[in-house]
Amino acid sequence: MVIAILRMKSFADRTADLIHALRSVMRPARAENGFLSSQISLDVDDANAIHYEERWRSPQDIETQVRSPRYTHLLALMESASEQPSLEFHFVSETRGLEYVASARNQD
Numbered sequence: 503m504v505i506a507i508l509r510m511k512s513f514a515d516r517t518a519d520l521i522h523a524l525r526s527v528m529r530p531a532r533a534e535n536g537f538l539s540s541q542i543s544l545d546v547d548d549a550n551a552i553h554y555e556e557r558w559r560s561p562q563d564i565e566t567q568v569r570s571p572r573y574t575h576l577l578a579l580m581e582s583a584s585e586q587p588s589l590e591f592h593f594v595s596e597t598r599g600l601e602y603v604a605s606a607r608n609q610d
Contacts, residue, residue: 503538503557503558503560503563503564503592503597504558504559504560504564504591504592504593504594505555505556505557505562505591505592505594506555506556506557506558506564506567506589506590506591507528507553507554507556507588507589507591507592508552508553508554508555508576508580508587508588508589509551509552509553509554509587509588509589510551510552510554510567510580510583510585510587510588511550511581511583511584511585511587512552512582512584513547513550513552513584514550515553516582517544517549517550520552520553520579520582521542522551522557523608524552524576525542525577526541526575527572527575527579528540528554528556529531530572531552531556531567531572534563534566534567535563535566535575536558536559536562536564536566537556537557537558537559537563538557538558538559539556539557540554540555540556540557541546541553541554541555542554542555550584552579560579560599561593564591565578
C-alpha cells in the first residue's frame with residue numbers, strides 16, 4: 503500500500519474554495535485501478551490547515567497517478583497555499599491492528 507499525504511495551509515478566505523477544488527481532484531481517483539480510499543480533513547487547531555490523503559494498492563498505482571493530468575491539477579493547487587505545502591509518499595509494507603497491541607502487551 504502507498505499513502506500520499508498532502509499538507510497545506512490556505513489563506514483564510516480561500517479555504518472553502520480549496521477544499522472544493524481538492525474534492526474535484528479526489529472524485530475521479532475513486533474510479534482508478536488500485537484506488538483504496540481518500541479523505542480531506544482540517545486541523546482542529548487551525549481551520550486553514552488542510553490534510554489531503556490518498557491510499558493506493560501498489561507503488562505502480564501511485565506512479566500512474568503521479569503522471570496523470572489529475573495529479574498535475576493537484577500540484578497546481580499546491581501553489582495556491584499560503585505557506586510551503588508538503589507532499590509525502592509512504593510505502594507501507596505491513597499494517598497491523600489491535601491484535602498487535604494484544605500481542606505486545608502479552609509479552610510480559
